Amino acid sequence: MISINLNGREQLFDVEDDMPLLWLIREEAGLRGTKFGCGIAQCGACTVHIDNQAVRSCMYPAVAAHGKQVNTVETLGSKEAPHALQAAWIKHQVPQCGYCQSGMMMAAAALLKSTPNPSSDDIDTAMTNICRCGTYSRVKAAILDVAKEMSL
Ligand code: FES
Ligand code: FES
Incomplete structure (x- = not known):
């Protein structure tokens, strides 16, 4: 137990x-x-x-x-009160089939907790999740968006 x-x-x-x-x-x-x-x-x-x-x-x-x-x-959040990452995911239309996306967002949330203002290289290093639909550039744009919002 x-x-x-x-x-x-x-x-x-x-x-x-x-x-x-x-x-x-x-x-x-x-x-x-x-x-x-x-x-x-x-x-x-x-x-x-x-x-x-x-x-x-x-x-x-x-x-x-x-x-x-x-x-x-x-x-992370709910339909009524989405997490900033979920809102950015919607804004950038990140998910395609969607299968990998919960893992992507959890990896991104951990990254932003440890590195609130990540560079493009930081994102490449931290985000090693695989997406068969190839959403990598949208994932990066969404993370950078959230980081920018957090620094305002
Ligand atoms: S299912 Fe765990 S890393 Fe792929
Ligand atoms: S959105 Fe389809 S595998 Fe990532």
């Missing part, structure tokens, strides 16, 4: 030793915004925040999250 603060709520989960955190999030907690892509920590579709750091949850053992704070894309 492990205890995780998931999206602001302490919860207990009975998990197998080899269960990835992504499985706990999707199958045990029923939060489907975090996606399964490659399963080998390459694509970033499964990105969540653990203690405010972007982590690829497909390769992160659920048991290692015991006692930690895990936030998923469901905490």
